[in-house]
Amino acid sequence: SCQTSRCAEGTQCKMVQGWPRCVPKPSCLNSRCGEGTQCKMVQGLPRCVPVASCINSRCAEGTQCKMVEGLPRCVPKPSCETSRCGEGTQCKMVQGQPRCVPKPSCINSRCAEGTQCRMVEGLPRCVPKPSCLHSRCAEGTQCKMVEGLPRCVPKPSCQTSRCAEGTQCKMVEGLPRCVPKTSCINSRCAEGTQCRMGIQCQAGASCEMVQGWPRCVQPKVATRGPSCQDLQCPPGTLCKVLKEQPRCVHLKPTCEGIQCQAGASCEMVQGWPRCV
Structure with missing residues (x-):
């Protein structure tokens, strides 16, 4: 019987035709299974089971x-x-x-002219460059590009400018500049005329010498005729329109401002003031 039989490793005792024989143990080595199945040892015997x-x-x-x-x-x-x-x-x-x-x-992004690359929601995008084209600034300010961004800054003016003695602030091409003060020192006037300071004309008018006197003249395109509003007369004269032209005429003499010696008084004699 197999009870007293000893078999080599990998074999086991089986009764064959009434005699104990050492035969190979059953295994999956020589087993072939169909597709989708594989060999597994079940209760000591090879079986094809689903993979x-x-x-x-x-x-x-x-x-x-x-x-x-x-x-x-x-x-x-x-x-x-x-x-x-x-x-x-x-x-x-x-x-x-x-x-x-x-x-x-x-x-590594390349953008078209007038645009620049910006990260938008984590992705590079070509967006228009910031500029002053569509910026609106409050009164008294203007748009300037500051560090690549449009900013509203105060307009340049002469209010905060300080100039050296003998100069004054003037706006030149939109910027305040210290220029020499106007004076009669280096002025050359035509024969029979003299330079005078302080002649100021209204907006749109210019100063011209007329009959030896400065006169504010409106541009040729002006529709209204000349008047005494355009003429500044020196002391002791009065503007009158003569032959459709404003003229500076001497005032009639009067006793006003005439001081006579003690015992005398001012009277008009043949149109002139006299102390009598």
Whole structure:
């Protein structure tokens, strides 16, 4: 019987035709199974059983089925939540796997003229360059580009300008400039005329010498005729319109302002004041 028989490793005792024989142990080595099945030892005998797979496996949300040591297991889905990327890179899902890829930037971006690259929601975009074209500023201010951005700044003026002695502030091409004060020192007047300071004309009029006297003359396009409003007369004279032209005429002499010696009084004699 097999009770007293000893067999080599990998074999076992079987009764064959009434005699104990050492025969190879049953195994999956020489077993052939159909597609979708594999050989497994069941109760010491090789059996073809269905291959374990993720086909019919159901996993909870956030997990997926993976074969682990030949068995389907539900494992967490790969994501960027636990991924760490180096400086200048960021995690992106590529074909279902987290990958560290270069961050998008404006470094290699080219924009058309009049536009510039800006990061918008994490992506480089070509946007119009900021300018003063569409900027509106409050009264007394104007738009200027400051460090590449439009800013409303106070308009330049002579109010805050300080000029050296002998000069005065004038607006030149929209900017305050210290220029020499006007004077009669270097002025050359025509024969029979002299330079006088302080002649100021109304807006739109210019000063001209008429009969030896400065007169404010309106431009030729003016529709109204000349009047005494355009003429400044020296002391002791009065403007009158003579032959449609304003003229400075001497005032009639009077006793006003005449001081006579004690015992005498001022009287008009032949149109002239006399102390009698």
